Amino acid sequence: MAPKNWSAGRDMRDDPATLILRVLDERAVFPLYQPIVDLTTRNIVGVEALARGPAGSPLEFPDALFAAATRAGVMPLLDQLCATRAMEIARDAEQEVPPLLFFNAEPAALNHPFTPELLAVALSERPYRAVLEFTERALADHPAALLDIAAAVQRTDGALALDDVGADPLSLAFLPLIEPEVIKLDMHLLRDPYATGTIATAAIVSAHAERTGAVVLAEGIETEDDAATARALGARWGQGWLFGRPGGLGALAGRPIDHYARLRSPRPNLHLPDGTPFSTAAVRNHSRVGDQTMIDGLIDHLLSLAASAGPHAVVLGAYPEPAVGRAWLPRLASLGDEVALVGVAGPGPIAAAPHPVRVAVTPADAETVLAVVGPHTAAALCVRPGAGDGVDFVLTHEPDLVHAISRMLMRRLDSAAERLDPLAAGR
Template identity: 70%
Template sequence: MEPTRSGWNPHDEPDALIPRVLAERAVSPLYQPIVDLATGTVAGAEALARGPAGSSVEFPDALFAAAARTGLLPLVDQLCAARAIEVARDAPDGAPPLLFVNAEPAALSHPFTPELVDAINSERPYRIVLEFTERALASHPAALLTIASQVHQTDGALALDDVGADPLSLAFLPLVEPEVVKLDMHLLRDPHARHTVETAAVVGAYAERCGAVVLAEGIETEEDLATARALGARWGQGWLFGRPGPLGAVSGLPVHRSARLRSPRPGLHLPSGTPFSVASARHHSRVGDQRTVDGLTEYLLSLASGSGPYTLVLGAYPDPEVGRSWLPRLVPAAGTAAFAGIVGPSLAGPDPRPVRVVPVTGPGDAETALAVVSPQGTAALCVRPGPGGSVDFVLTHDPDLVHAVARMVLWRMGSAAGRGVSPTDHRWDSTVAAAR
């Protein structure tokens, strides 16, 4: 086959093309409509990346696989996002109210390129919705919280994709707190399965509490449309409404002018202070002794053990002795949870799977924090030393407060592991700064 007019040859080695793709900014977005299921009007569009036409990296699977092999995935991903924003911004026929832009997990901890920053900060007639999958939750949780905060600072919104494909997506849902929850398309194909019913119920409860929009993916038939509505979706996406194409094809459809998402909350994902200071500011602290703390710790871990597969257990310990005392009690809870992790001074011995232990260096912090986040039960215990061997502690079941404590521990874990993106303002304790 001959090279295309642009000089891109389908027989070229994909990996060798990535530097040229970046140099020439040779990616083009397609757009697929997102429709309000009640009115049939367009609420937004998802941007889908394509490489140079006629090349061996034209389609996204080949493009991103080659970018990953060459170590350039973050730059390619950000190029695709920048081009999607630019093309929609400059479209002569305008754009829908919301533009969904995908983010690869590996790109989340990489600094934004100047081109992407310029695109985000430019004047545009739509709101950007950053869309990511549960892979980001597992591999870059702390960086994801930082990016989420930055998205809200720029008036953007968040969408969690493929919810229901992995327990992690439902477990991390209350910590990420996205404005849009996208149900995985496989749920539509088996709507009466126990997993589908559980997923729809957990997502529905979250949407009620937080005012989020539930969106069903993969709607191809009228039967799929009815199923999506039964699962609680307000918006939908799929071939029934339109295949990916030029933005003009989407812009020509009737627009849902009142399509709105919850207003951004820039301080939500990275709360300032320490777990104890945040908890005690909202609830009066109590005074007790170590036996009291041990009993409450047992209570939280028993709560975690009985809370099912969508549970997070997150803790920060002040010294190795506390960490070693936790581990035997954490392992049974972690066996049924979606994710269990603790952070603190280094512990001797191997990582006790399934608990993720993240060691920190430098001076330790005196506070202890343990949080359990689950659809069945939510609680957090925050402790600091008091005078004469006593302890001050706060036990809370307030979901918003528990989620704030869990976010602080999660960000600290990512920072200690070198996977966090440094925020611009002060965060929890000197241990974080020492670990960076």
């Protein structure tokens, strides 16, 4: 509940642009918590923190709260304040707290370092493990920053959840690159469980969860029929009004809590692999020697593979000189309607990228790299100059290697933006 003096001596109809600054100054965010349960036992395994502004004010509900922050240019500060308050209140609660606390991150906040307050609570001793949720918008808008934040979360013993999976092709496309601990199925899947898209999404998610040990969670469960459908679609955990509406942590009193609910252990080095694509690929594969004609043929093969990989595929590349980049662009553009994302990085000058290819101008690098990642596809070609007229190359189809190489390429897509280590920035 809001402080008693929030409305004292003022008109609650004040301009939201003025109110949002007071919200930040007074840290006037009051999260509600919605239970997340094990669908088999119905025991509570966690809670999701949902932001609320001061009760009775124009900024009480999240749509108005975040809209005002966006207009005032303070969205990153508000987003981090919401996370901080959610974690502080749960940490300091007198009552029993479930072992997992989920909270959301807005894409606009991902390029900013942690505030000192958020860093302090993230590094403090807590009775729960924090789970950062993000959507495909974060993946599309800030791929490099997202990887930085993901690594920082893992270094603070946190976990990652990918939200609204199935609502956009990008969410499935990035599953193998982010490897979240929790995959949250969008609620529309429960409403139309027999649709072709729903069946395909559930199959892709189940296969990924089986390979990585991720937990599948269904959102929007309102009835027992919804709960049964969620389990049929592969969900192990569930969230929705059937199990409880958002409220204070006190509303959980007396309900059974599964204190043994666990997620996969943190992997701090997963999202920021060391080395170069070629050196990474060569660790488990002997490099070969070929000529440019052979490399051109292998590139054609990978681009053909990408065209048949489906709408949930990602194609990423790095070119060593502008002429190569310009030659690639038309071929990459032709994949735009076939896959979820196409991105390349390399030195300029280069022509404006045809939609929807994302091009990042980066310092020259001797390596040529092309990677294709999809739900059922993993292939990467890494090339570097060899002796004489030859080239050294590695072609790998090992998923873990291809995903690591793709993460390296993803980080280059935001090369023009300043990337900050949230942990280092808060010291």
